[in-house]
Amino acid sequence: MNFQRVAALVLRYTFLYTRSLPRVFEIFFWPVMELLVWGMLTQYLESGPYKLPGFIRFLLGAMIFWDILYRAQQGTTIAFLEDIWARNLMNIFVAPVRVSEFILATYCVGFVKILVTVAVLGVLASVFYEFNLLAMGWPLIPLFANLLVMGWAVAMVTTAMIMRWGQASEALAWGIPFLIQPFCAAFYPLDSMPAWIQPIALAIPATHVFEGMRAVLAGHGLSWSRVLWAAGLNALYLIAAGLFFRFMYGRAREKGLLAKLGTQ
Amino acid sequence: MVRAMAEAIVQVEHLRKEFNGTVAVADVSFQVRRGEIVGLLGANGAGKTTTIQVLLGLTTPTSGLVKIFGMDFERHRIAILQRSNFCSAYTALPGNLKVWENLLVFAKLYQVKDHRRKTDELLELLEITPLRKHITGHLSSGESTRVNLCKALLNDPELLLLDEPTASLDPNIADKVRKLLRRVQRERGITMIYTSHNMRDVEEVCDRVLFLNKGRVVAEGTPRQIIDQFQQQSLEDVFIQVARSGDLLAEEGK
Ligand SMILES: Nc1ncnc2c1ncn2[C@@H]1O[C@H](COP(=O)(O)OP(=O)(O)O)[C@@H](O)[C@H]1O
Ligand SMILES: [Mg+2]
Numbered sequence: 001m002n003f004q005r006v007a008a009l010v011l012r013y014t015f016l017y018t019r020s021l022p023r024v025f026e027i028f029f030w031p032v033m034e035l036l037v038w039g040m041l042t043q044y045l046e047s048g049p050y051k052l053p054g055f056i057r058f059l060l061g062a063m064i065f066w067d068i069l070y071r072a073q074q075g076t077t078i079a080f081l082e083d084i085w086a087r088n089l090m091n092i093f094v095a096p097v098r099v100s101e102f103i104l105a106t107y108c109v110g111f112v113k114i115l116v117t118v119a120v121l122g123v124l125a126s127v128f129y130e131f132n133l134l135a136m137g138w139p140l141i142p143l144f145a146n147l148l149v150m151g152w153a154v155a156m157v158t159t160a161m162i163m164r165w166g167q168a169s170e171a172l173a174w175g176i177p178f179l180i181q182p183f184c185a186a187f188y189p190l191d192s193m194p195a196w197i198q199p200i201a202l203a204i205p206a207t208h209v210f211e212g213m214r215a216v217l218a219g220h221g222l223s224w225s226r227v228l229w230a231a232g233l234n235a236l237y238l239i240a241a242g243l244f245f246r247f248m249y250g251r252a253r254e255k256g257l258l259a260k261l262g263t264q
Numbered sequence: 265m266v267r268a269m270a271e272a273i274v275q276v277e278h279l280r281k282e283f284n285g286t287v288a289v290a291d292v293s294f295q296v297r298r299g300e301i302v303g304l305l306g307a308n309g310a311g312k313t314t315t316i317q318v319l320l321g322l323t324t325p326t327s328g329l330v331k332i333f334g335m336d337f338e339r340h341r342i343a344i345l346q347r348s349n350f351c352s353a354y355t356a357l358p359g360n361l362k363v364w365e366n367l368l369v370f371a372k373l374y375q376v377k378d379h380r381r382k383t384d385e386l387l388e389l390l391e392i393t394p395l396r397k398h399i400t401g402h403l404s405s406g407e408s409t410r411v412n413l414c415k416a417l418l419n420d421p422e423l424l425l426l427d428e429p430t431a432s433l434d435p436n437i438a439d440k441v442r443k444l445l446r447r448v449q450r451e452r453g454i455t456m457i458y459t460s461h462n463m464r465d466v467e468e469v470c471d472r473v474l475f476l477n478k479g480r481v482v483a484e485g486t487p488r489q490i491i492d493q494f495q496q497q498s499l500e501d502v503f504i505q506v507a508r509s510g511d512l513l514a515e516e517g518k
Contacts, residue, residue, distance in 0.1 A: 008372030015365045016358065086358040091415070094320045095373045096345040256283060256314065256323040 001104070005097055009105035013079060031067050031117050032124065038063045039129045057217045059187065060131045064121050065213055066186045068144060069206055070177045071117050072151020073158065075110030076103075077173040080159045084167060084261050093258050099249060106159075107152055114148065136213075139222035143209050146230040149238060150205045154180070156241035160248035166261060185210045205233040270297040272334075273423050273455045274319065279328035281314050281479075288314040290479035292328075296457060298422075301449055303470030304459040305499075307507045310476040312459035316427050319457065320350055332423065346374065351416035352427035353409065359401025363392075363411055366400055367418065374419035386414045390444065406437035413441070417448065426458045430465055442468050463499045473499075477506050 017023050042056045083089040092102065118133075125131040133140070158173045183197060184206040193201060201207045212226035252258050274296040281289040289311040296302045304312045317323040318330060321337040321344070330337065332344045357366040364383070371379035387393045390410045395403065403411060409429060416424060426445075430438040446469060448454060460466055466473055467487045475483040475490060483490045483506075487499050494502040 004375060005373055008369055011372065012358070012361070012365075012369040015361045015369070019360050019362075019365075082358075087354070087356040088358050090322070090350070090352075090355045091357065091370070092373075093322055094345060094348075094350045095370065096342045097373060098342065250324075253322065253324045256281075256288075256317060258322045259313070259317050 001098065001100060006101050006105045006108070009092075009097070009102065010108050013082075013105070013109045016082065027113050027116055028120055031071075031121050034063060034067065035060070035121055035124055035128075039125070043129065054218075056129050056131055058214060060125050060129060061133070061136075061213055061217050062187045062210060064118065064125065064133060065143070065147060065210060066181070067117060067121065068114055068147045069151045069184075071114045072110055072148045073155040073177050074173070075113040076106045076152060076155035077158050077162070079106035079109045080162065081167075081170065081173065084162075089261050090259055099245075103156065103159075103245075106155075110152070110155070111148065118144075136216050139212070139216045142222070142227045142231075143212055143216075146205055146209050146227065146234055149234045150209075150230075153234065153237040153241040156238075156245045160241075160245040163252050163257065163261065164248045166257070180204060180206070183207075189214060202229075203233065205230040205237065208233070270299060272296065273298050273300075273332065274457065275329070275331040275334075276315075276319075277329040279315065279318060279330060280326045281311075281318060281323065282326045287479050289318070289325075292474075292476070292479065292481055294474055294481065294484070296423075296455055298455055299449075299453045300472060301445075301456040301458060301470050303466040303473045304457065304476055305461065305463075305466050305473050305503070306459075306476035307461060307503070309478075311479040312476060313427055315476075316350075316425050316457065316459055319425055320348075321345070346419065347421060348423040348425065349374075349416040349419055349421035350425045350427070351409075351412045351429050353405075353429060353431040353433075354427065355412070356408065357400050357411065357415060359399070361400055362396075363398050363400055363403075364396045366411070367414060370415045371418050376418050379418075382418060383414075386417050389417075389448070390414050405432045406434070406440075409433060409437070409441060410444075413444070420452070422455060424454050424456045426456060428459055428461075430460065430462060438462075438465075445469055461503075463503065467499055475502070475506060482506055 038059055042059045045052045046055045083092055122133040125133060154176060158176050161169050161172050183201050184204045185193065185201050186206065190198060190201055190207060190211055208226040208230040212223055212230070215226070216222055272295045276295070277293045279289055279292045280287075292311070292315060294302070304315060306312055314323065318325050319332065321341055333347060335344055337344060367383050368379070371383060376382050384393075387396060390413060392407065392410050392414065395407055395411065400408065400411065413429070430441050433441060442465060445456070449456060458465065458469060470487065472485065473487055473490055474481050483493060483502070485493065490502055491497070491499055494505055496502045496505060
């Protein structure tokens with residue numbers, strides 16, 4: 001691993017973003033729109049005819065947490081797609097850059113984008129809905145970290161699929177997180193889910209994060225077993241995703257796809 | 265010290281590459297010695313690009329031996345790529361970055377020492393200093409070819425692979441690029457492999473030509489030797505003869 005090369009790739013994304021208003025706009029646009037919808041819905045549920053208590057906290061918390069997972073995956077995958085769109089991928093692959101350095105650079109870019117997104121969402125949620133994310137305190141750190149790592153593992157899989165099946169599979173990059181969403185107990189507790197889905201849910205790191213988040217918001221404190229489960233599963237999936245990526249990279253080289261990706 | 269023969273920079277023996285049953289390269293062997301410019305000439309689909317991609321490690325060979333600087337790609341990828349570079353009409357540098365930004369990123373990727381001086385020197389050599397602050401995506405194809413070449417020379421490559429660098433250029437700019445490549449080769453002694461289906465390219469730039477047809481080397485030598493071997497007037501006539509005889513062989517095989 002050569003960090004100067006990683007820094008060079010990150011520098012390139014920095015140029016890309018400072019030079020492109022739509023890209024910067026995109027970092028804010030969707031999260032803010034989602035926050036508005038969810039925020040207004042929860043306000044209605046709390047104060048309207050239903051008077052459901054504590055809704056804002058749970059739903060907005062879930063929404064922001066979900067966004068971290070989603071953006072971790074998106075940011076990374078888009079960073080890879082940027083090179084395909086720019087017909088630049090071949091220049092990168094013929095430069096003395098290790099695949100791991102390239103992936104790390106896309107992770108760095110994804111990470112910075114998430115920090116920005118979360119900061120914006122945090123501020124807006126507290127201004128408009130009096131939801132203070134930071135009130136959760138230090139448990140935020142292990143919970144966020146686990147979402148981030150899971151997002152990266154998923155991103156490694158979607159990136160590998162795009163590498164193997166080309167731009168036609170770009171839709172996967174956007175769709176795969178939503179394949180996970182219903183099963184990861186993001187917006188409802190685990191025990192409210194049908195019994196047959198619960199084992200599936202428990203195998204997803206994010207489920208443990210969302211459960212942990214709800215416990216913290218309800219004032220029960222952070223459960224370390226949740227964090228450890230999430231971390232353990234994440235380690236497993238990250239390794240599996242890495243192996244999957246390596247396999248697909250090998251297939252792509254066999255089939256001469258690395259050159260095709262960037263030039264068609 | 266006098267060396268009887270310059271060292272082999274590229275060594276290819278019985279290279280074969282199939283894609284799902286399509287034979288892109290059937291059986292190709294050649295060597296390129298330090299300082300040579302070798303042209304891979306051949307019709308569309310002859311296997312030129314595939315050969316280049318194998319030499320860049322982008323594609324793995326089905327069989328055969330490929331050594332670059334005496335090293336194997338699977339074990340020394342980074343070391344090989346650090347000493348080579350690539351330029352093609354079919355790749356681009358990110359379009360919304362300025363020229364200097366793109367060059368800076370690649371200078372850092374190749375860990376070029378004193379990259380500011382190096383970049384200035386190359387921009388000067390390629391006569392594109394005024395383009396430094398231009399948006400890369402707004403350049404004409406002649407300009408972007410030269411910017412691509414600038415990127416390809418940043419790391420002082422010992423081996424430069426060029427896949428149809430003059431495709432999409434008008435004859436005037438193509439001529440300039442050819443002269444430039446010759447000059448770069450003279451001044452820096454860079455070894456080059458150059459693919460083209462343009463006779464002018466090959467006659468003017470290359471010391472030696474490998475004539476590819478359907479994934480095989482059908483002739484090898486200086487442009488003059490090849491013309492004589494086929495008893496033709498020009499390389500263009502040879503090209504046509506080879507292309508059509510290939511068709512004839514295929515017809516007979518049926
Ligand atoms: N990635 C690939 N997958 C399948 N077939 C390919 C691939 N790349 C090249 N080919 C085929 O291999 C043959 C040689 O192609 P190529 O090396 O690009 O030729 P050239 O550069 O001489 O025009 C062609 O028939 C082409 O269709
Ligand atoms: Mg070609």
